[in-house]
Amino acid sequence: SQKIEQNSEALNIQEGKTATLTCNYTNYSPAYLQWYRQDPGRGPVFLLLIRENEKEKRKERLKVTFDTTLKQSLFHITASQPADSATYLCALDDTGGFKTIFGAGTRLFVKA
Amino acid sequence: DSGVTQTPKHLITATGQRVTLRCSPRSGDLSVYWYQQSLDQGLQFLIQYYNGEERAKGNILERFSAQQFPDLHSELNLSSLELGDSALYFCASSVEMGGAEAFFGQGTRLTVV
Numbered sequence: 001s002q003k004i005e006q007n008s009e010a011l012n013i014q015e016g017k018t019a020t021l022t023c024n025y026t027n028y029s030p031a032y033l034q035w036y037r038q039d040p041g042r043g044p045v046f047l048l049l050i051r052e053n054e055k056e057k058r059k060e061r062l063k064v065t066f067d068t069t070l071k072q073s074l075f076h077i078t079a080s081q082p083a084d085s086a087t088y089l090c091a092l093d094d095t096g097g098f099k100t101i102f103g104a105g106t107r108l109f110v111k112a
Numbered sequence: 113d114s115g116v117t118q119t120p121k122h123l124i125t126a127t128g129q130r131v132t133l134r135c136s137p138r139s140g141d142l143s144v145y146w147y148q149q150s151l152d153q154g155l156q157f158l159i160q161y162y163n164g165e166e167r168a169k170g171n172i173l174e175r176f177s178a179q180q181f182p183d184l185h186s187e188l189n190l191s192s193l194e195l196g197d198s199a200l201y202f203c204a205s206s207v208e209m210g211g212a213e214a215f216f217g218q219g220t221r222l223t224v225v
Contacts, residue, residue, distance in 0.1 A: 099210075
C-alpha cells in the first residue's frame, strides 16, 4: 500500500541546534516533494519544494534533501529558534501530479 | 495572508443536515484543492479542480460533492452530516495542476452535533 511516514513522536531540541525531520514514502514515484509548516488551528504554509532531479535545496535556515533511491526526504532547520516550534508536513504528488498527498506531520518543539 | 479566502470560518450544524463551504482562490490560480483534517489527523485529500474541471479525487465520501465555477471560486457541499464529519476543511490553490506550491486558506471548522 502507499504510505508517507513522518516521525509521529514530537521532536524536542534546544534553541540554536539543528532540527532534522524525516519523511519516508512507499509505493509512490513523486516528481517533487514539498514541506509545509502548520501552526495549531491554521492552514499549512509552504516552505520548500524539491524536484526528483534535485538532491538538495536551501532557503535561509532551511535545507531539504531528496533521495529517490532511499525514498526519503530530510528537512533541516539550522540555528533553530522557539518561533520554529510547529508541525512540519511533507507532501508529494501522486497520479501524475494532480494529487498532493500529505504525511501526518512531525511536531517540533524548540526550547529557549 | 495567503490570498485564499474560505467562508465561513466556523459552522455548527446538526446531524443529517447539509452545508456548503466556499473558497476563493488566490488571484490567477487555476487549481483548487480541498482537504479534510480531523482532530490530530493529517490532511486528507478530497478533490482537486483545475480551471473548472475535476482533475483528481481522493477518498471523498459520496455524501460530499464539490464544484469550481467559471470565476474559479469553489464550493464543497457536505450532506447527510454525521458526527464523524466534524473537522477542519481546508481549501488550497495553486497556479498549476501540480508541481507548484499550494496556498492554503485558514479553513472552515465544522462541528456536527
